[in-house]
Amino acid sequence: MSERRIAVYTGSFDPITNGHIDIIRRASRLFDEVIVTLATNVAKQPLFDTEERLEMISSAVKDQANVRVDTNEGLLTVDYARERGAQIVIRGLRALTDFEFEFEMAMMNSHLYPDIETVFLMTSAKWFYVSSSRLREIVRFGGDVSAFVPKQVEAQLRAKLGGGD
Numbered sequence: 001m002s003e004r005r006i007a008v009y010t011g012s013f014d015p016i017t018n019g020h021i022d023i024i025r026r027a028s029r030l031f032d033e034v035i036v037t038l039a040t041n042v043a044k045q046p047l048f049d050t051e052e053r054l055e056m057i058s059s060a061v062k063d064q065a066n067v068r069v070d071t072n073e074g075l076l077t078v079d080y081a082r083e084r085g086a087q088i089v090i091r092g093l094r095a096l097t098d099f100e101f102e103f104e105m106a107m108m109n110s111h112l113y114p115d116i117e118t119v120f121l122m123t124s125a126k127w128f129y130v131s132s133s134r135l136r137e138i139v140r141f142g143g144d145v146s147a148f149v150p151k152q153v154e155a156q157l158r159a160k161l162g163g164g165d
Helices: 018-030 050-060 077-083 096-112 132-140 151-161
Strands: 006-011 033-039 067-072 088-093 117-122
Touching: 006 018, 006 077, 018 033, 018 050, 018 088, 018 117, 033 050, 033 077, 050 067, 050 151, 077 088, 077 096, 088 096, 096 117, 132 151
Parallel strands: 006 033, 006 088, 033 067, 088 117
Antiparallel strands: none
């Protein structure tokens, strides 16, 4: 029997967007299990606390049988992946600037643990320009983000940021 292919998809997901969900769905077709991992990014001050983001992520992926949601506080992604028996780290790419950062990270991860592969998934064209920070800004100024996030996420953005209604 072959080994189960377990992948980790890590992010701050502040909030989760349809672009993230697209990457998760596509990854779930490629791997036996995908662990969507809410990680602490020390360079960012999140809008939503950990519990709020976990709830939004869980709600967004509830229809994906081979996807589970977890948190990672204090471990490098590759250490977290090893602890969970994962062989793959998934990274989503939108633009060339994403690639440069992600490529450097993948090379460092490969140096640390050559047995863990990084798999890059290009974002679908319709989500290419969507980012959590951009969506937060749009909501702050009363714009409509309903095409870019699940309804529940949009409601939570509006509750936190106001911005018309």
